[in-house]
Amino acid sequence: MGSGPLESRWETVIGLEVHTQLLTRAKLFCSCPNLFGGEPNTRVCPVCAGMPGALPVINAQAVRLAVRAGLALGCRINRTSLFSRKSYFYPDLPNGFQTSQWEPPICEGGRVEFISGGRPVSVGITRIHLENDAGKCLHEGLDASLVDLNRAGTPLVEIVSEPDLRSPDEAVDFMRHLRRLLVYLDVTDGNMEEGSMRCDVNISLRPRVKEGEGDEPYGTRAELKNLNSFNSILDAARHEQERQREILEAGGKVEQETRHYDPEARITRGMRSKENAPDYRYFPCPDLPPVFLEEQEVEKIRSGLPEFPEQRRLRFEADFGLNAEESGILTSSAALADYFEAALKAGGGGKRTATLILAELLPECARRGLSWSAVNFSPERLAHTVRMLDAGKVSLRVVREIFAELLDSDLPVDILAEQKGLLQLSDSSVLEEAVRAAVEGNPAEAAAYRGGKTRLLAFFVGQVMKATRGAGNPGLINKLLRQYLEE
Numbered sequence: 140m141g142s143g144p145l146e147s148r149w150e151t152v153i154g155l156e157v158h159t160q161l162l163t164r165a166k167l168f169c170s171c172p173n174l175f176g177g178e179p180n181t182r183v184c185p186v187c188a189g190m191p192g193a194l195p196v197i198n199a200q201a202v203r204l205a206v207r208a209g210l211a212l213g214c215r216i217n218r219t220s221l222f223s224r225k226s227y228f229y230p231d232l233p234n235g236f237q238t239s240q241w242e243p244p245i246c247e248g249g250r251v252e253f254i255s256g257g258r259p260v261s262v263g264i265t266r267i268h269l270e271n272d273a274g275k276c277l278h279e280g281l282d283a284s285l286v287d288l289n290r291a292g293t294p295l296v297e298i299v300s301e302p303d304l305r306s307p308d309e310a311v312d313f314m315r316h317l318r319r320l321l322v323y324l325d326v327t328d329g330n331m332e333e334g335s336m337r338c339d340v341n342i343s344l345r346p347r348v349k350e351g352e353g354d355e356p357y358g359t360r361a362e363l364k365n366l367n368s369f370n371s372i373l374d375a376a377r378h379e380q381e382r383q384r385e386i387l388e389a390g391g392k393v394e395q396e397t398r399h400y401d402p403e404a405r406i407t408r409g410m411r412s413k414e415n416a417p418d419y420r421y422f423p424c425p426d427l428p429p430v431f432l433e434e435q436e437v438e439k440i441r442s443g444l445p446e447f448p449e450q451r452r453l454r455f456e457a458d459f460g461l462n463a464e465e466s467g468i469l470t471s472s473a474a475l476a477d478y479f480e481a482a483l484k485a486g487g488g489g490k491r492t493a494t495l496i497l498a499e500l501l502p503e504c505a506r507r508g509l510s511w512s513a514v515n516f517s518p519e520r521l522a523h524t525v526r527m528l529d530a531g532k533v534s535l536r537v538v539r540e541i542f543a544e545l546l547d548s549d550l551p552v553d554i555l556a557e558q559k560g561l562l563q564l565s566d567s568s569v570l571e572e573a574v575r576a577a578v579e580g581n582p583a584e585a586a587a588y589r590g591g592k593t594r595l596l597a598f599f600v601g602q603v604m605k606a607t608r609g610a611g612n613p614g615l616i617n618k619l620l621r622q623y624l625e626e
Contacts, residue, residue, distance in 0.1 A: 149347055153304035157337075157338045168195030180288050189234035206437060208246070210437075220430045232291075256309075262301060264301070272292065272293035319471060339363060343360035344384060360395060361395070363375045374400070479496060485523075495524065496511075496521070499542045515549065524551075532556075578599065581598075581602065
């Protein structure tokens with residue numbers, strides 16, 4: 140191990156290359172469906188199979204989504220961009236090259252601002268370019284390698300950051316922020332387990348200098364390939380910075396190479412020496428014309444951008460008294476945030492509406508294995524439920540009890556509660572009788588309450604609620620109990 144804390148002697152330098160599959164119906168250069176999984180090699184045509192003479196045609200929606208991502212990240216949108224052939228040989232790349240943008244890419248020069256470790260972090264975006272994904276090789280449990288080309292040709296944007304990250308934790312927080320933004324904007328589904336977002340981590344160490352003395356030159360970097368979970372990014376980067384420290388402090392030299400992360404051993408292993416741009420032999424793709432973007436098309440995409448999630452989150456906290464966790468979940472997708480706001484416009488109160496979504500709707504949908512948008516609970520029905528709660532027609536306990544049935548029914552909450560005999564009781568004469576019975580039936584607790592043990596009020600509330608099958612108005616019950624006990 141090294142002879143001192145990494146933080147005091149060395150500075151970690153990290154840049155990410157984030158590969159993001161785009162939410163298009165078709166692949167990047169053909170009309171094959173852009174879907175995950177399926178029987179191997181069932182969504183393949185001569186174009187994505189790399190057959191000689193098959194000509195690609197650019198997917199216009201992929202171009203628009205790349206521009207959408209670039210605008211959200213503050214990039215300059217190049218009015219002209221070119222596709223090139225990036226040559227490397229691997230079984231899952233049927234052409235023997237990847238069709239990717241080199242110079243110029245579609246987007247350049249953006250910036251991402253986020254919070255990591257309680258402090259603001261700013262990371263430059265070098266470029267965003269379009270490219271097609273490779274297929275998938277299957278090795279495990281086989282005597283041979285098999286190739287599935289269903290994924291070949293899937294549209295990707297590669298988002299390349301500047302080397303502005305200074306720890307594995309910052310790298311993970313950057314990825315979380317980026318994923319949340321791109322999912323919110325419907326650029327990608329963000330499903331990292333399915334490979335919709337994965338990243339390469341470029342990491343190096345350099346001697347730390349005192350503040351104000353400038354920076355040391357960057358060290359020799361290693362590239363950690365195809366990390367598709369936040370945990371693997373964190374673990375791989377932590378292991379790699381420790382591996383490089385040990386080499387440097389032993390007087391050795393870090394080699395520039397591509398490395399693979401082994402999640403079971405939680406270590407990185409060398410794969411090959413790192414390629415540079417000349418190794419890929421980029422040259423303009425002869426089968427695709429340049430991509431030309433009109434100013435009005437870019438402005439149309441810009442005008443269609445929604446309020447960004449961070450801005451919306453802060454507004455929800457300020458306007459409705461939500462905490463950071465609540466507002467973060469509600470703005471995790473634009474559709475969910477829109478649903479919340481639609482319920483508010485239909486007459487639901489902010490805090491209670493948020494509570495029903497977060498504590499009832501989303502957990503119930505998770506139990507059913509469904510998306511919240513797939514169940515029968517419109518913003519108007521949600522708003523009506525909140526109004527019934529506010530008016531004292533039903534109690535929160537009753538709503539929780541019948542919520543699953545509410546999703547399976549077209550009935551409003553008050554009608555369903557009435558059918559089940561669960562409408563909230565606010566009739567003072569009925570509740571007074573239940574209060575009297577609860578107090579007189581528990582004389583020892585009543586005497587203790589009157590002797591100063593006022594916490595026993597909750598006991599009596601429970602007795603009355605039990606007698607009324609949970610339908611009693613809690614506020615009125617509390618008021619009547621205090622009057623009766625304190626006479």
